Amino acid sequence: MSLYSIALSGLTAGQIALSVTSNNITNVKSSGYNRQVVGLSEAGVGGGVKTGEIERQFNKYVTQQYNSAKSNEAGLSAYQSQINQIDSLLADSDSGLSVMMQKFFGSLQTLASAPGDPATRQGVIGAADNLTAQFRSMDSYLSDMQNSVNGEVNDQVTQINNTTKQIASLNREISLAKAKTGQAPNALLDQRDELVAQLSQRIEVRVTEQDSGTYNISFSNGLSLVSGFESNKLQAMQSNEDPTKTTVGYLDSANNLIQVREETIKNGELGGVLKFRSETLDAAQNRLGQLAVGMASAINTQHAAGVDLNGNPGQDFFAIGKPTSFSNAKNTSTAYFDGVYSNASNLDNNDYAITYSATTGYDVKDKTTGQSIGTFPVGSATLTFGGMTLTMNGTPADGDKFLIKPVATAARAFENNISDPVDIAAGTAAGAGDNRNALALYKLQSTAVIKGGSTLNQAYSSLVNQVGNKAQIIKVNQATQQTMSEQLLAVQQSDSGVNLDEEATNLLRYQQYYQASARIIDTATSIMDTIIGLRN
Numbered sequence: 284m285s286l287y288s289i290a291l292s293g294l295t296a297g298q299i300a301l302s303v304t305s306n307n308i309t310n311v312k313s314s315g316y317n318r319q320v321v322g323l324s325e326a327g328v329g330g331g332v333k334t335g336e337i338e339r340q341f342n343k344y345v346t347q348q349y350n351s352a353k354s355n356e357a358g359l360s361a362y363q364s365q366i367n368q369i370d371s372l373l374a375d376s377d378s379g380l381s382v383m384m385q386k387f388f389g390s391l392q393t394l395a396s397a398p399g400d401p402a403t404r405q406g407v408i409g410a411a412d413n414l415t416a417q418f419r420s421m422d423s424y425l426s427d428m429q430n431s432v433n434g435e436v437n438d439q440v441t442q443i444n445n446t447t448k449q450i451a452s453l454n455r456e457i458s459l460a461k462a463k464t465g466q467a468p469n470a471l472l473d474q475r476d477e478l479v480a481q482l483s484q485r486i487e488v489r490v491t492e493q494d495s496g497t498y499n500i501s502f503s504n505g506l507s508l509v510s511g512f513e514s515n516k517l518q519a520m521q522s523n524e525d526p527t528k529t530t531v532g533y534l535d536s537a538n539n540l541i542q543v544r545e546e547t548i549k550n551g552e553l554g555g556v557l558k559f560r561s562e563t564l565d566a567a568q569n570r571l572g573q574l575a576v577g578m579a580s581a582i583n584t585q586h587a588a589g590v591d592l593n594g595n596p597g598q599d600f601f602a603i604g605k606p607t608s609f610s611n612a613k614n615t616s617t618a619y620f621d622g623v624y625s626n627a628s629n630l631d632n633n634d635y636a637i638t639y640s641a642t643t644g645y646d647v648k649d650k651t652t653g654q655s656i657g658t659f660p661v662g663s664a665t666l667t668f669g670g671m672t673l674t675m676n677g678t679p680a681d682g683d684k685f686l687i688k689p690v691a692t693a694a695r696a697f698e699n700n701i702s703d704p705v706d707i708a709a710g711t712a713a714g715a716g717d718n719r720n721a722l723a724l725y726k727l728q729s730t731a732v733i734k735g736g737s738t739l740n741q742a743y744s745s746l747v748n749q750v751g752n753k754a755q756i757i758k759v760n761q762a763t764q765q766t767m768s769e770q771l772l773a774v775q776q777s778d779s780g781v782n783l784d785e786e787a788t789n790l791l792r793y794q795q796y797y798q799a800s801a802r803i804i805d806t807a808t809s810i811m812d813t814i815i816g817l818r819n
Contacts, residue, residue, distance in 0.1 A: 285807070286803055286810070289329070289331040290803035290807060291331075292330075292332045293331060293332055294797060294801060295334060296321075296323055296332045296796075297794075297796045297797030298797065299337075300323070301793045301794065303319050303320065303321045303337055304793055305790070306319065307786050308783065308786045310781065311781040315476060315477025315480065317469070317476075318340045318780060318781050319338065320337070321337050322337070323335065337469065339467070339469045339472065339473065340778050340779050341472070341476070342778045342779065343492070345778065346476065349480075349768065349774075350479065351550075353480070353483055353768050354486070354551045354554075355487075356761065356768050357550070357551050358487075358550040358552065358558070359555060359764055360552075360555065361556050361559070362559045363757045363761050365432075365564070366559060366750065366757055367754060368428065369428070369563065373747045374747055380418065380574075381747075383410075383417040387407075388725055390407045390410035391407060391725040393406060393407075394407050394709055394721045395718040395721040395722045395725055396718070398716060398717060401704050404705075404709075407701075407707055408699065411601070414699075415601065415697045415698050419694065419697060423695065425567060425571065428564055429527065429528070432559070432564065435553075435556045436519055436530065436557070437519040437529055439552055439556075440518065440531060441519075443482065443485050443486060444516050446482045447482065447500065447514040448514045450475055450478050450498060450509050451514040453471055453474055453475040454511060455512045457472060457496055458512075461496060482500070484551060484552060485551045485552050486502070486548065486549075486550070486551035486552075486553045486554060487502075487550035487554060488501065488503070493511070502547065503548075504544070504548075506533055515533070515534060517532065517533055517534070517543075518532040519531065519532070520532035521612070524611055524686045526609060530545060530557075531543045531545070563753055565691070566632070566749070568691050568694075569633070570632050570742070570746045570749075572689075573631070573690045573693075573733065573742070574743055574746070575604075575690075575693050575694040575697045576624060576630055576690055577732050577734075578601070578732070578739055579697060580732070581627070581732040582724065583601060585723050586598070586600040586708050586720070586724065587599070588711070589720025589721075590712065590720075591705055591706045592706075593705060600701055601697060601698065602700050603624075603696060604692050604695060604696035605623055605696075606622030606623070606624070606689045607687070607688040607692050608620035608622055608673065608685060608687050609685065609686040610683070611685065611686070614679075614682075614684065615680040616677060616679050618678055618679040618680070619675075619676050619677065619685075620637075620666075620673045620676070620687065621673070621674045621676060622671050622672065622687065622689075624671060624689075625670060627670055627732070628670070628733075629669065629670035629734055630670030630690065631669050631689065633652070634651065634688045634689070634691070635647055635649060635656065635669065636650050636684065636686060636687075637684065637686075637687060638683075638684050638685075639679040639680070639683045640661075640682070641661065641680075642681075644660040645663060647666070647668060650686075656668050656669065670734070709721040728740070
């Protein structure tokens with residue numbers, strides 16, 4: 284092989300190496316870019332240099348670990364941002380619910396010292412108005428958070444669908460490019476892996492690379508999101524069990540919409556908000572409702588034991604909501620339950636699932652613990668359990684399911700019924716000076732009226748502590764996961780990242796390499812000129 288051919292192969296290799304190095308340098312800040320290296324090898328004895336495939340420095344195993352860590356981190360971050368809002372709401376020491384309860388019972392204590400004083404009686408009404416308004420305000424805040432979670436689920440599903448569609452499209456482009464050039468289209472591969480990283484931020488996925496080089500992507504539960512050149516859509520849908528909640532549906536190959544079990548949606552921003560809703564938001568709303576019902580029931584019962592200034596028995600001091608019932612969207616009948624509170628001291632803060640069988644009747648389970656509460660025979664008109672009495676309306680069909688939420692919406696209907704100071708039943712007998720019932724009402728502050736033997740203050744403190752402790756746990760876990768992500772990123776970047784110092788050295792080295800190859804041509808030309816001169 285001639286010197287010219289050898290030098291030309293060196294010039295070509297040097298030019299390609301300079302281009303690859305320059306491309307690395309200019310993409311040092313490009314998201315998802317993986318450093319590229321040109322392969323050089325000897326083209327046979329005396330054959331110069333052979334330029335091989337331009338390889339991107341990509342370690343799929345480290346990348347999978349990093350994406351998984353970032354998915355965990357994103358889920359915890361989403362959870363943390365939500366729970367911090369509830370923690371701040373409950374722990375407000377200036378205008379929180381505990382302050383309003385103390386002021387209400389303080390007004391009853393003042394009433395006991397001056398039961399006939401109109402101003403004192405008006406003070407009780409004002410304190411009751413403020414207390415119930417605070418309950419309703421907190422419930423409204425939590426309800427707004429429920430709506431916010433619904434909106435977040437919808438947005439995340441839209442973004443996931445857009446991303447999986449792009450990945451499927453890139454699968455096609457990569458396959459065509461490989462078939463056309465026989466080489467890996469590095470830029471397209473980088474784009475696809477960056478989309479997979481973005482997808483992992485939204486939901487935990489499994490990625491399987493096929494022999495053809497295409498990616499198949501699925502949920503952690505196995506449902507396919509991307510298969511070759513096709514993507515399967517998710518859809519935000521109204522929950523079959525609870526129509527107030529937006530959840531995730533999956534469109535199968537026959538275009539049937541299947542509700543995805545939320546517990547199988549793990550990590551990522553979507554998994555984080557769903558876990559926050561099921562673990563913390565629902566529980567906080569239930570505990571708030573349980574507290575409202577427990578307080579209203581205890582005050583109403585004691586108030587009815589006294590008489591007002593006109594000698595009439597005390598009316599219900601507070602109005603309160605009632606249990607909420609939902610018939611499953613898949614039910615084949617139109618039957619539904621109505622409910623009332625029958626024993627507030629036995630009222631739990633969990634939800635219940637009821638399944639009807641035409642042979643065995645109604646099976647009731649606690650949705651939080653999964654434990655069976657009991658079975659009621661076929662034909663039962665009423666079901667009494669957990670401090671409630673439920674009445675069946677209509678005839679259920681075999682397999683019908685119902686969701687019972689005893690206290691989830693109770694606080695939003697919590698109101699003061701007393702507007703006239705005369706109607707406050709402070710005594711047990713007619714007369715403005717009787718304070719015995721006012722004292723009894725005041726003592727309810729330190730009486731165990733909530734299931735489990737808690738006073739009102741203890742029940743609220745338990746709610747505050749539960750949310751606060753959970754917020755702290757999530758914060759610590761998020762910080763730990765962030766550290767793990769940073770460590771894996773460092774490992775990934777050591778393989779795939781662009782080091783400007785290294786690339787600057789390569790740039791100088793390949794420049795000298797190119798110049799040296801050019802000198803070979805100069806040398807060959809000089810030799811050729813000498814030979815021609817000798818012949819002349």
